Amino acid sequence: MLARDESDLKxxxxxxxxxxxxGKMVPFAGYEMPVQYPAGVLKEHLxxxxxxxxxxxxxxxxxxxxxxxxxxxxAALALERLVPQDILGVAPGRQRYAQFTNAxxxxxxxxxxxxxxxxxxxxxxAACKTEDEAHxxxxxxxxxxxxxxxxxxxxxxxxxxxxxxxxxxxxxAPSMKFMDAGPRRVAEFDCFxxxxxxxxEDGFExxxxxxxxxxxxxxxxxxxxxxxxxxxxxxxxxxEAGLCLYGHDIDTTTTPVEAALxxxxxxxxxxGGAHAGGFxxxxxxxxxxxxxxxxxxxxxxxxxxxxxxxGAPLFADSTSTEAIGKVTSGGFGPSLNAPVxxxxxxxxxxxxxxxxxxxxxGQRLPLAVAATPFVPNTxxx
Amino acid sequence: MTTLYTSDHEWLSIEGDVAxxxxxxxxQQQLGDVVFVELPKVGxxxxxxxxxxxxxxxxxxxxxxxxxxxEVLEVNDALAAEPALVNSDAxxxxxxxxxxxxxxxxxxxxxxxxxxxxxxA
Numbered sequence: 001m002l003a004r005d006e007s008d009l010k011x012x013x014x015x016x017x018x019x020x021x022x023g024k025m026v027p028f029a030g031y032e033m034p035v036q037y038p039a040g041v042l043k044e045h046l047x048x049x050x051x052x053x054x055x056x057x058x059x060x061x062x063x064x065x066x067x068x069x070x071x072x073x074x075a076a077l078a079l080e081r082l083v084p085q086d087i088l089g090v091a092p093g094r095q096r097y098a099q100f101t102n103a104x105x106x107x108x109x110x111x112x113x114x115x116x117x118x119x120x121x122x123x124x125x126a127a128c129k130t131e132d133e134a135h136x137x138x139x140x141x142x143x144x145x146x147x148x149x150x151x152x153x154x155x156x157x158x159x160x161x162x163x164x165x166x167x168x169x170x171x172x173a174p175s176m177k178f179m180d181a182g183p184r185r186v187a188e189f190d191c192f193x194x195x196x197x198x199x200x201e202d203g204f205e206x207x208x209x210x211x212x213x214x215x216x217x218x219x220x221x222x223x224x225x226x227x228x229x230x231x232x233x234x235x236x237x238x239x240e241a242g243l244c245l246y247g248h249d250i251d252t253t254t255t256p257v258e259a260a261l262x263x264x265x266x267x268x269x270x271x272g273g274a275h276a277g278g279f280x281x282x283x284x285x286x287x288x289x290x291x292x293x294x295x296x297x298x299x300x301x302x303x304x305x306x307x308x309x310x311g312a313p314l315f316a317d318s319t320s321t322e323a324i325g326k327v328t329s330g331g332f333g334p335s336l337n338a339p340v341x342x343x344x345x346x347x348x349x350x351x352x353x354x355x356x357x358x359x360x361x362g363q364r365l366p367l368a369v370a371a372t373p374f375v376p377n378t379x380x381x
Numbered sequence: 382m383t384t385l386y387t388s389d390h391e392w393l394s395i396e397g398d399v400a401x402x403x404x405x406x407x408x409q410q411q412l413g414d415v416v417f418v419e420l421p422k423v424g425x426x427x428x429x430x431x432x433x434x435x436x437x438x439x440x441x442x443x444x445x446x447x448x449x450x451x452e453v454l455e456v457n458d459a460l461a462a463e464p465a466l467v468n469s470d471a472x473x474x475x476x477x478x479x480x481x482x483x484x485x486x487x488x489x490x491x492x493x494x495x496x497x498x499x500x501x502a
Binding site for chain 1: 413414416417419435437438439440442461464
């Protein structure tokens with residue numbers, strides 16, 4: 001019996017490949033996605049850190065922001081009305097991490113913005129892509145044409161052997177540096193390639209026309225260094241890298257300052273900057289820059305072996321009855337061979353080394369605030 | 382010695398009035414790589430269907446329920462040091478805990494091996 005909900009799920013252009021490779025399909029953000037392949041989450045995770053893994057992230061949203069004037073700076077300035085980042089300063093062929101904010105300073109979504117010379121290329125989260133597109137149309141239609149690039153698949157190739165694997169079918173790959181982005185030929189296909197990812201490893205994200213996605217991934221998987229990796233390991237890899245998962249570690253109730261994402265807001269958009277403010281929630285966010293926020297996102301390391309998962313309340317000591325924060329992502333870090341978590345704590349208790357407790361199944365487990373990334377990143381800068 | 386099974390994929394090996402309890406090979410395959418096992422305290426009186434242990438993979442935590450009522454006589458401390466035993470030897474070395482059977486009548490509702498095989502087929 002096929003549940004109605006299941007039959008309503010969308011499939012990516014790589015659905016048949018996932019099944020052929022033994023992918024265990026689960027519903028995720030309205031899509032049927034592989035949570036793991038026969039190797040399993042643990043081996044997939046470790047293989048990505050040791051060699052290379054290929055991920056289907058075609059459920060994510062890809063958008064082009066084309067300036068009606070033909071000047072990409074007009075699209076950049078328009079987008080700056082919706083994000084606290086310096087988009088004008090993103091050079092052609094470069095990419096930057098950004099957030100759409102709301103009037104309260106909360107985060108509507110996080111995204112990547114690349115300057116492709118005559119337009120901007122955006123990658124947004126699957127669960128937010130419909131709202132994001134509507135948001136862009138509502139606010140930027142005066143200056144930009146907004147194209148939903150729904151005919152493209154998106155593939156991530158991550159790990160220390162990602163460069164050598166991609167170099168076999170894309171001569172330009174080795175010369176790209178972290179956060180370089182732009183149109184490139186991969187195999188015989190017209191792709192958009194960025195040197196970036198969501199694992200903390202060196203790697204690439206490749207946008208490819210949907211009809212060529214399977215051929216491209218098959219060529220990558222012909223290399224014995226490359227294994228297909230499911231969403232399970234994608235989550236454990238990004239958690240070890242200390243990267244935020246939208247809807248969990250960041251959402252409409254967390255500001256970029258509370259989320260410890262100040263590094264992503266350039267000086268030019270802060271008070272006194274060349275194009276300061278002018279984005280939703282600027283008053284609150286820029287005030288938090290100066291005076292601090294009441295709470296802060298932190299990395300947490302457990303002292304025992306028990307994973308501390310999303311939703312676990314945090315306490316200042318082993319007996320207090322009032323929770324001071326909560327875990328927003330947590331699990332087992334295969335490369336660390338230890339539990340790791342991300343959560344929010346009152347700012348005075350957010351310093352590295354501070355001891356707190358999480359309540360798990362009625363027990364108080366000791367945790368220490370730890371620096372992130374938990375596993376050092378290996379980006380090629 | 383008799384081995385019985387629950388529809389929740391636990392096995393019970395019965396010797397006299399003691400039941401040794403673990404999860405089945407089918408269950409460990411479904412869970413994936415086990416990274417942590419939490420066991421009940423020795424001496425705890427478990428009621429049938431009560432959460433008795435927790436087995437965690439990289440991606441999720443799953444409860445293991447007491448298949449029958451009884452007092453915990455012994456737990457398998459080897460699982461704390463080597464949770465991956467659950468994947469490599471679910472039906473043997475990776476037993477979870479031993480119960481002093483409170484009511485042998487509760488065994489009547491469990492499956493034998495043939496019935497369990499049919500259940501997972």
